[in-house]
Amino acid sequence: MIDFELTANDRKLVDGLRAQALVARGYARYYDENEHEFPPDELEESKDFPTLGDLLEGRTDEDTPFGVAGMLIMAGQTWGDYSVRMRRPPGGLGNAALRAAGTPEQFAKWQNLTLAMAITEPGCGSDPSRVQMTAVRDGDEWILNGEKIFVTTGCRADGVIVWATIDKSAGRAGIKSFLVEKGAPGFVVSHKEKKLGIRADDTAAYVFTDCRVPFENLLGLDETIAKKSSGGFRGVMKTFNMTRPGVAAIGIGMAEAALDFTRDQLRAAGVEIEYGPGIHGQSAVTDKFIRMEALYEASLLTIWRAAWLSGEGQPNNMEASVCKAKAGAAVREITQGCIEILGPMGVSREHLLEKWFRDVRITDIYEGTGEIQRMIIARGLLGYTRAELN
Amino acid sequence: MISFKLTDEQEVVREAMRTFAGEVLRPLAHECDEASKLSEEALGQCWELGLVSTQIPEAFGGGGEPRSPITNVLVLEELAWGDAALAVAALAPAGFAFAVADQGTEDQKRRYLPLFGGDHYHAASLAVSEPGPTFDALLPRTVAEKRGEGFVLSGAKCFVPMADRASHFLVVARCDGDLGAFVVPRDADGLTVSEPEKNLGLRALPTGVLELEGVEVPAADRLGGEAGCDVRRIVAGSRTALGAVQVGVSRAVLEYAVPYAKEREAFDQAIAQKQGIAFKLADMHIEIESSRWLTWKAASRLEQGLDATPAAHFVRSYVAEKALWIADQGVQVLGGHGYIREHPVEMWYRNAGTLGALEGTLSV
Numbered sequence: 001m002i003d004f005e006l007t008a009n010d011r012k013l014v015d016g017l018r019a020q021a022l023v024a025r026g027y028a029r030y031y032d033e034n035e036h037e038f039p040p041d042e043l044e045e046s047k048d049f050p051t052l053g054d055l056l057e058g059r060t061d062e063d064t065p066f067g068v069a070g071m072l073i074m075a076g077q078t079w080g081d082y083s084v085r086m087r088r089p090p091g092g093l094g095n096a097a098l099r100a101a102g103t104p105e106q107f108a109k110w111q112n113l114t115l116a117m118a119i120t121e122p123g124c125g126s127d128p129s130r131v132q133m134t135a136v137r138d139g140d141e142w143i144l145n146g147e148k149i150f151v152t153t154g155c156r157a158d159g160v161i162v163w164a165t166i167d168k169s170a171g172r173a174g175i176k177s178f179l180v181e182k183g184a185p186g187f188v189v190s191h192k193e194k195k196l197g198i199r200a201d202d203t204a205a206y207v208f209t210d211c212r213v214p215f216e217n218l219l220g221l222d223e224t225i226a227k228k229s230s231g232g233f234r235g236v237m238k239t240f241n242m243t244r245p246g247v248a249a250i251g252i253g254m255a256e257a258a259l260d261f262t263r264d265q266l267r268a269a270g271v272e273i274e275y276g277p278g279i280h281g282q283s284a285v286t287d288k289f290i291r292m293e294a295l296y297e298a299s300l301l302t303i304w305r306a307a308w309l310s311g312e313g314q315p316n317n318m319e320a321s322v323c324k325a326k327a328g329a330a331v332r333e334i335t336q337g338c339i340e341i342l343g344p345m346g347v348s349r350e351h352l353l354e355k356w357f358r359d360v361r362i363t364d365i366y367e368g369t370g371e372i373q374r375m376i377i378a379r380g381l382l383g384y385t386r387a388e389l390n
Numbered sequence: 391m392i393s394f395k396l397t398d399e400q401e402v403v404r405e406a407m408r409t410f411a412g413e414v415l416r417p418l419a420h421e422c423d424e425a426s427k428l429s430e431e432a433l434g435q436c437w438e439l440g441l442v443s444t445q446i447p448e449a450f451g452g453g454g455e456p457r458s459p460i461t462n463v464l465v466l467e468e469l470a471w472g473d474a475a476l477a478v479a480a481l482a483p484a485g486f487a488f489a490v491a492d493q494g495t496e497d498q499k500r501r502y503l504p505l506f507g508g509d510h511y512h513a514a515s516l517a518v519s520e521p522g523p524t525f526d527a528l529l530p531r532t533v534a535e536k537r538g539e540g541f542v543l544s545g546a547k548c549f550v551p552m553a554d555r556a557s558h559f560l561v562v563a564r565c566d567g568d569l570g571a572f573v574v575p576r577d578a579d580g581l582t583v584s585e586p587e588k589n590l591g592l593r594a595l596p597t598g599v600l601e602l603e604g605v606e607v608p609a610a611d612r613l614g615g616e617a618g619c620d621v622r623r624i625v626a627g628s629r630t631a632l633g634a635v636q637v638g639v640s641r642a643v644l645e646y647a648v649p650y651a652k653e654r655e656a657f658d659q660a661i662a663q664k665q666g667i668a669f670k671l672a673d674m675h676i677e678i679e680s681s682r683w684l685t686w687k688a689a690s691r692l693e694q695g696l697d698a699t700p701a702a703h704f705v706r707s708y709v710a711e712k713a714l715w716i717a718d719q720g721v722q723v724l725g726g727h728g729y730i731r732e733h734p735v736e737m738w739y740r741n742a743g744t745l746g747a748l749e750g751t752l753s754v
Contacts, residue, residue: 002400002460004687005694007391275700276622278707278749280526287707294684294704301683302676308394308415322676371669378668381648381675389663 004301006072009058013069014076016055020046021080026351028081031200032355036192038156039084039200048093049133050069066096067311071122071249071303077255079260081352082201082359093117093243093367094161096178101161101177101219110179116157117239118148118206125150126372128163129172133208135164142218143180144186144211152366155192158182162208170225177219186211197358224347240248244320245306245366248327251363252300254356255331259296261353262289262338265345285341292337299323299330316378325373328364335360394686397398400461403446407468410439417473422594426586429594432741436480438512440481441465442487450491450499451507457491459627459692460648462754463634463685470638471645474741475594476636481752482551485628488753489571492627493619497610502573503617505557514558516628517547517574517600518750520713527625527749532602534563534570534612535584541565541612543572543580551581551751553598559587560613561602562621562750569621571613580605591740597751627692627753628701633685634754636713637678643720643738644674651723670719677712684708689754709744717742 006014021193023046031039052073059069077085094115098107124130133146144164152161159181167174180187186209193203263273264284282290306319335357339346344352364370379389396404415436415747418429438444441462469477477557490498505512518527532545550559559574559581574581584599613619648671651662660665670706686688688705691698721728728735733736 001393001395001397001473002686003391003393003694005696012391077553114630162394275703276525276625277528280524281529290703291707293700294708297687297701297704298573298680298684298708301687302680304392305394305679305683308392312395318675319679322679325672326676326680371665374669374672375665377672377675378662381671382662382668384663389665389668 001022001031004304010069010072013055013059014072016050017073018079020049021077023049024077024080024084026117027084028352030357031081031083035194035199037200038202043084055273066246068304068307070246071307074147074246074249075253075256078250082198082250082254092157093239094157094159097161097177097239098179098219100242102179102223103219105181106216106221110159113158113181114153114156115179116151116154116160116204118151118154118160118162119149121147122149126369128175131163131165131175132168133162133164135166135176135178137166137215137223138212140215141212142215144178144180144208145211146208147190148206148278150193150366151204151206153202154206155189155202160170160248162205164170164258165222166333167225172227176223178213179217180208180211180213184211184213196361197355198362208266240367241315241317241320242310244324244373245303245316247367248303248323248361249307251327251360252296252303253330254360255296255327255334256334258338258353258356259289259293261351262341265342288337290342292334295330296334299327301369302326314332318377321368321373321376321380324368325364325370325377327374328370331360331363343354394683396464396717400464402537404468406522407439407465408471410435411468412470415469417477419473419475420731420734420737420742422473422475424510425594425733426588428476428596432473433479433511436469436476438509441480442484443507446487446491446503446507447499448482452503453507457488457693459630459689459697459754460686463630463689466631466752466754467638467641467682467685470635472638473594474635474639474738474745477638478551478592478597478752481631482515483511483513484549484631485551485624485751485753486514486556486558488615488627489516489560489619489624490573491663493571493614493623494608495615498573498613498615502558513552513556515551515552515553515556515560516624516750516753517550517561518625518628519547519549519557519571519748520546521546521599527568527628528622530562530564530569532561532563533567534572534607535567537606540606540608541570541572543574543602544606545602547600547602549587549589549597549748549751550600551595551597553600554586554596559600560624561600562624565612568618570618571621571624572607573611574600574602574605574607578605578607589744591737591742591744593740594637617697622699623692624753625750626688626698628750629702629706629754630685630688630692630698631754632745633681633688633702633709634746635752636709636742637682637685639679639738639742639745640674640678640713640716643717643742644671644678645731646735646738647671647674647720647723650727651704667723670723674716677716681705681709681712692754706749713741714742714746 094117108121135142165174188207190205306316306323309316443455444455448454534541580603582601586596688701
């Protein structure tokens with residue numbers, strides 16, 4: 001039955017996360033202004049709070065990380081802060097890739113590592129077919145050479161799933177993904193990026209120089225170069241289908257925080273939001289606020305839609321892009337609008353709104369820009385291949 | 391529990407409506423728009439689907455199916471995809487009937503609901519909109535003044551659907567510092583029903599202006615009796631219904647624009663292969679999805695008996711704007727052909743613009 005109300009179990013989860021999120025807010029500014037430090041996994045004030053496992057107890061969701069419950073977790077945590085997130089679900093983007101593209105044996109072997117994902121290079125981002133990093137087979141090993149940038153969680157991760165080409169002349173079909181553990185000879189974390197927002201979240205740059213990994217570190221163990229299909233891309237696309245709604249949910253959690261903050265400030269100043277009357281019954285401010293709330297709600301529902309399909313085991317390629325594109329634009333408009341309403345209070349670093357405004361800006365960029373999402377959606381609508389629309 | 395799952399029955403209903411809209415409504419839409427006249431036959435066929443009558447309790451002559459705003463938004467999207475004017479006409483009686491079923495006294499149900507249980511279309515309408523530049527559904531200027539045991543209504547209503555034939559109107563008015571809804575029969579003294587209005591879109595839908603000059607309404611015809619009714623709930627039902635109609639129109643636009651853009655070539659390529667067009671289509675799709683889920687959410691709040699006013703407000707402000715934007719983009723994708731009446735897109739553009747200005751014409 002169509003239903004959008006949270007259950008008692010959902011409430012328990014969201015309320016529990018919010019209690020922790022409020023503690024995290026107390027640290028948000030510090031780690032924003034001390035970019036080089038890593039926020040702790042646990043904070044003193046909340047160390048006796050229920051664990052994520054406690055909060056998830058009694059749920060039957062088969063696919064919590066990517067289903068609707070996963071979205072509640074993402075948004076519930078980032079409602080506090082993007083970077084100071086206690087008891088994050090273990091793993092990174094690389095773990096999702098391992099799940100999608102690895103063999104069952106590979107998954108079993110590495111699933112407990114926190115894995116980053118390294119695709120972007122100094123010369124290629126949205127078009128990964130231009131990957132320059134190479135992998136050359138040498139007996140039972142691969143030799144990796146190249147550079148990777150913008151690697152999320154790249155400093156803290158135990159290892160990385162890295163994209164490299166085994167045959168540049170084969171284009172996309174020649175690109176394969178490899179698991180490289182930290183400490184592999186020739187693998188260096190060269191620096192941590194300085195960013196507009198999500199500052200405490202580490203974003204690394206890697207250099208691989210004659211880095212050797214065992215043959216078995218090729219995800220999927222398939223080194224053949226498919227003639228027509230896009231080979232290794234498929235596994236990664238599956239990864240993004242799974243993670244894009246979560247990325248959208250992270251953004252929407254911060255947008256919700258911005259709306260809540262703005263509503264509270266307006267209320268304290270004697271401005272109540274009253275639903276029902278149209279523009280003749282609203283001030284410019286309340287009308288604007290309600291429109292932003294509608295935009296928030298619309299975005300949230302597209303996220304739930306994509307995640308619900310995932311939980312049902314149904315394909316959600318288009319929906320994952322729809323929610324990522326929608327939320328990517330919405331969270332900017334919402335945080336910009338909240339600043340516009342609150343004026344000086346909105347831009348003061350005394351409050352977190354200006355930080356949310358900076359933090360959410362990443363939503364429309366990473367894991368596929370809004371433009372890439374629109375390309376995917378349009379191809380789906382039009383029945384076009386990559387060659388027909390690019 | 392958060393779920394987008396339709397019941398098996400809803401799947402069947404939606405599929406049946408899709409077929410009906412494609413086979414019966416869509417082929418007539420252009421002709422009816424040009425003639426500013428509904429197809430009475432199609433309206434009759436639509437009624438026979440039982441969209442209103444089945445949800446009237448058995449005790450009052452209906453089919454006794456549970457009231458389901460969710461099923462109704464699914465139905466409305468499909469019908470409106472075929473023809474929005476006919477969709478509004480088909481569900482306009484629901485604006486009256488469902489309000490009585492949901493909020494009427496036993497006496498009111500007994501007197502009015504049997505009108506809607508039969509095999510033939512019966513018109514009775516909500517009267518919410520008002521002429522004048524400052525109209526707001528929840529801030530009406532029409533007044534119901536208490537006099538003796540009853541009320542006296544004064545004011546004017548416009549865009550009242552099926553006004554040419556409605557037997558009764560449910561008039562929303564200010565009353566005692568609050569809002570109320572009052573049943574006014576067509577032949578009430580002091581009530582004048584205008585000739586059909588001429589509107590930008592939904593041209594086939596007959597709408598009219600009601601002038602109420604000291605219309606006396608007995609206490610028994612105040613919806614909900616002495617306790618009154620929740621007008622916000624009536625308005626929320628209407629806003630949700632309009633949202634579903636808008637989503638249907640939007641989908642019609644996109645589904646027309648996509649094959650056109652693949653067919654039409656410019657500079658040695660289908661225009662759909664250019665990002666300028668492809669991204670428009672993608673954005674139209676994104677907004678259709680967003681709008682549909684907002685509408686479903688409002689419907690689900692109504693179905694569960696929860697406060698639906700904020701959710702319906704979001705539908706009202708967001709979906710209306712996006713539906714017009716989508717139709718506008720549809721015209722642009724077709725270029726000159728979008729402006730020519732041979733293609734339906736200009737009609738959808740007018741319809742979307744008109745729907746955005748409506749309140750209280752139908753319900754779920």
